Amino acid sequence: MGAFISLPLTTMMAVPLFSSYTTSLNLLFFTLNWYILLLTHPPLVVELYGILIMRLLFFLIPALIFLAFDTGIPSVAVQIKAQGKYALPTFSARRRIGKVVVVSVFNTLLGVGLLVGLEVLSTKVLRWRTLLSVSKQLPMPWKAVQSIFWGLFNRGVLQYLIHRFVLHEGRSPVAKLHKSWQHSVASPFSLVAAYDHPLPYLLHHWIPLYVPAIFFRTHLLPFMVIEAIVSMEELLTYSGYSVLPSAILVKGMARRTDLHFLTKGKGNFAAFGAVDWISGTSVGGDVVDDLKAEWDKHDMDDKVQDGADKAGSLLDSVGLNMRKSGRKLKNGTASG
Numbered sequence: 001m002g003a004f005i006s007l008p009l010t011t012m013m014a015v016p017l018f019s020s021y022t023t024s025l026n027l028l029f030f031t032l033n034w035y036i037l038l039l040t041h042p043p044l045v046v047e048l049y050g051i052l053i054m055r056l057l058f059f060l061i062p063a064l065i066f067l068a069f070d071t072g073i074p075s076v077a078v079q080i081k082a083q084g085k086y087a088l089p090t091f092s093a094r095r096r097i098g099k100v101v102v103v104s105v106f107n108t109l110l111g112v113g114l115l116v117g118l119e120v121l122s123t124k125v126l127r128w129r130t131l132l133s134v135s136k137q138l139p140m141p142w143k144a145v146q147s148i149f150w151g152l153f154n155r156g157v158l159q160y161l162i163h164r165f166v167l168h169e170g171r172s173p174v175a176k177l178h179k180s181w182q183h184s185v186a187s188p189f190s191l192v193a194a195y196d197h198p199l200p201y202l203l204h205h206w207i208p209l210y211v212p213a214i215f216f217r218t219h220l221l222p223f224m225v226i227e228a229i230v231s232m233e234e235l236l237t238y239s240g241y242s243v244l245p246s247a248i249l250v251k252g253m254a255r256r257t258d259l260h261f262l263t264k265g266k267g268n269f270a271a272f273g274a275v276d277w278i279s280g281t282s283v284g285g286d287v288v289d290d291l292k293a294e295w296d297k298h299d300m301d302d303k304v305q306d307g308a309d310k311a312g313s314l315l316d317s318v319g320l321n322m323r324k325s326g327r328k329l330k331n332g333t334a335s336g
Contacts, residue, residue: 034221035136043134044123047220048116054224058231060108063190066239067101070189080243082258083187087240092187100185104194107201114202115210133219147222151213152229158208160270164281167200168265174200179265188261193234205234237271259284 037046070077070089081087089097115131122128139147167178178200185192194201209230213223236244237253244250253271260268260283267283268276276282 031138034138038134038136043130044116044119047119047130047132047134048112050220050224051115051227052112054227055108055112055231058228059190059193059235060105062235063104063193064101066190066235067097071097081240082242082255083240083262087187087189087258089189092189093185093192096185100191100195103181103196104191107194107196107198107205110198111202111206111210114206118214131214131217132223133217135219139219139222144219144222144225147216147218148225148229150216151209151218151223151226154212155208155226155230156270156272157275158212159204160275160279162203162208163269164279166203168269174203178204183261183264186261188238188240188257190235190239193238233271255284256282 067089070081074085074088074090078085078088085091089100093100119131122131138144166172167175169175177197180197181200182192182196185195194205196204209226212218213226218226233250233253236250237257239254240258241254242251244254249272253273256268256273256276257271260266263283267281269281270276273282
């Protein structure tokens with residue numbers, strides 16, 4: 001069943017990326033693939049495999065590859081770890097690596113399984129509609145962009161509030177579990193994103209991501225994009241690597257995650273850093289500092305000034321040409 005559904009699902013996603021057709025034809029093929037997929041498979045099965053594939057492709061499988069790289073070639077891995085040898089799994093987790101792998105895989109599957117369980121309860125037992133929209137009609141592009149933006153925004157705010165006020169303040173049992181499980185690892189590597197007691201994991205990762213999507217009944221396709229973005233964020237920001245795809249965002253997010261672990265949860269409760277900056281809980285610099293550093297790194301002040309000078313020169317030349325044309329027209333009219 002997995003092979004039968006994952007192939008058309010993957011094909012549907014790949015058509016706009018690897019085909020040479022126009023955008024309109026790509027959208028047509030994409031729509032037809034989606035429609036056929038829902039005609040040939042139950043919506044609940046499409047939802048299960050769609051979300052599972054996103055989680056496997058963008059988090060779990062790459063995280064296991066990163067772990068194999070860190071433990072198999074530590075002499076190379078240590079060169080790109082922000083904390084050097086202290087960030088290697090063999091140092092930060094020591095004899096806990098096997099447990100980290102098992103718990104991370106379990107929690108990842110638990111998150112997907114919990115959503116599917118709630119969907120079964122809603123559709124099969126209570127006879128309601130699906131919690132996420134699995135409609136044959138695709139959302140309009142602007143609507144899909146809005147869904148993705150608000151999904152990520154709501155997730156970021158909820159994750160900050162839960163991480164700070166539930167998992168790191170007070171002496172509640174769930175805070176103790178979070179501290180004794182996830183923060184028992186000295187420095188994070190990718191799998192640590194999902195390494196926690198199941199209760200704190202669901203509070204920290206599942207609720208901020210899935211509850212807003214269920215509340216607003218987000219269409220499955222935009223939600224799969226959100227799932228992919230969140231999975232890649234966790235993969236990279238917990239990786240401990242200093243060499244990352246985006247120096248302006250991802251590198252700063254990874255640095256803040258490292259500092260969250262090094263300070264035992266004194267700040268940096270959300271990876272992106274905007275809510276930490278607003279709330280004054282940033283540790284070791286905030287997202288604004290990252291933006292300023294990137295601005296200075298690329299000499300943006302000089303570039304903006306050069307651009308303004310060039311624009312001014314262009315406007316002056318255009319104005320001069322217009323005045324010349326006006327004089328010629330005036331002289332021609334007078335001669336006539």
